[in-house]
Amino acid sequence: VVRHKSANVVTFNKNKLESARGEFDYPESNISPFSTYNRLTVFANYIGWLEKELFPSKESTTELELKTIRGDKFGKNSEIVDWGNDRALEDHQVMRLLDVVHPDSKENPWKSEAVRWRNYLIVNLMFAVGCRRGELLKIRVGTDNYPPDIKKREKNGRYFVLLRANRDDGKGGAKPDQRKYRPEGKTKTRLVPLDKRMVEIYENYLIHHRPKATGSEHIEYLFITHGDTTQCRALSISAMQKIFTEISKVLKFKVQTHTGRHTWNEKFSKYADGRIADGKTTEAKSEADRRKLMGWSEDSSMARLYAKRHDNERAWNMGVELQEEDSTTINSIVQKRDEDLWTDGE
Known part of the structure; x- marks a missing residue:
């Protein structure tokens, strides 16, 4: 560390660190439980992967230990089990x-x-x-x-x-x-x-x-x-x-x-x-x-959340089918220069 220490790295002493921290007003967290759970999961997955890469012969439990501190996955948000996260x-x-x-x-x-x-x-x-x-x-x-x-x-x-x-x-x-x-x-x-x-x-x-x-x-x-x-x-x-x-x-x-x-x-x-x-x-x-x-x-x-996700997927598919059917009709008419389309044959 000493050998590779760069000369242009600024070192903060304890007093300066405390002063710097004092400049910030930390608001109460408004992150949803679902977002918190997901972020901690990504962090745990990365640390677990890193340990396996560095120590492939060791049976890793770090990822599991980190995931035990995540708390509950599901908060009060009714959209937490959604087709987008399926x-x-x-x-x-x-x-x-x-x-x-x-x-x-x-x-x-x-x-x-x-x-x-x-x-x-x-x-x-x-x-x-x-x-x-x-x-x-x-x-x-x-x-x-x-x-x-x-x-x-x-x-x-x-x-x-x-x-x-x-x-x-x-x-x-x-x-x-x-x-x-x-x-x-x-x-x-x-x-x-x-x-x-x-x-x-x-x-x-x-x-x-x-x-x-x-x-x-x-x-x-x-x-x-x-x-x-x-x-x-x-x-x-x-x-x-x-x-x-x-x-x-x-x-x-x-x-x-x-x-x-x-x-x-x-x-x-x-x-x-x-x-x-x-x-x-x-x-x-x-x-x-x-x-x-x-x-x-x-x-x-x-049960309602899983059913809701299925309903969302069904609505999504119906919406796409409706657009595709409409687009087929539009493509067959719009910008077609057959006068019969506009004059009704008259």
């Missing part, structure tokens, strides 16, 4: 994503077959049920202490997954989660159905690949690490984020851990519109179903 994937992007992460794909970025099946299950679950990453990381397998969170109903033989909300912190006699940053759901505990395809993917990983990890029988959580010789452990939040970073590099477009939740809500809105048009349900019932499946309380505004 992170939902288009249908063709979802198909491309699922094709890349398929265990048999030549573009799959992971070498281990077990890791391929684990990550394939993770991605499919997120997009199939719209769950949060914390809910996914808390899914348990059957052990001596706990029943499995994915199981079959005796009544109709259909499978479901129990998505639990609270962190496993050891309260109430339960075994505490040993991960440094314990995953949590943030929404209500709920049961979500799984179709035959999802059950097949789950059972393939659970039966054929998960047991191969050293010490997997002692881990109560479904998703674990898969090292060649090292003792496995429950998958961490940072490891989950890394999975989606590696996927995004192959896809050439960004997919985040929350993308599945946004995409699920967009698909639900379109599906609900069709059922409402066919008279099979009502708008009130469909939004009640959304709240139930997403784990939101009855007085939660999140």
Whole structure:
């Protein structure tokens, strides 16, 4: 630092710094909670990226630590979940994503077959049920202490997954989660159905690949690490984020851990519109179903915000179609020198 110190850099002593600060009148912050959350997110993402660039061999937790201080994402602004900030994937992007992460794909970025099946299950679950990453990381397998969170109903033989909300912190006699940053759901505990395809993917990983990890029988959580010789452990939040970073590099477009939740809500809105048009349900019932499946309380505004974003997108598309239809008519008439257009043939 001394060797490269420039001679024309002005040094301020403490008294001058305090004097300079005294010249400013700091008003109360009027930045919205949503803007604050976004700015801190960008800052955390940059610091996390920088640490990975400088220390690629180190498992970074700095980004996660910084994001824990952001506070609540959603303020009182009704426009905070808007079509302009939509992170939902288009249908063709979802198909491309699922094709890349398929265990048999030549573009799959992971070498281990077990890791391929684990990550394939993770991605499919997120997009199939719209769950949060914390809910996914808390899914348990059957052990001596706990029943499995994915199981079959005796009544109709259909499978479901129990998505639990609270962190496993050891309260109430339960075994505490040993991960440094314990995953949590943030929404209500709920049961979500799984179709035959999802059950097949789950059972393939659970039966054929998960047991191969050293010490997997002692881990109560479904998703674990898969090292060649090292003792496995429950998958961490940072490891989950890394999975989606590696996927995004192959896809050439960004997919985040929350993308599945946004995409699920967009698909639900379109599906609900069709059922409402066919008279099979009502708008009130469909939004009640959304709240139930997403784990939101009855007085939660999140369902309305996601529905509003879908309404905005629909209005946007209708506005564009209206302009295009009008432009077709205008282009066929304006500046056309056929006298019949202006004289009505007279």
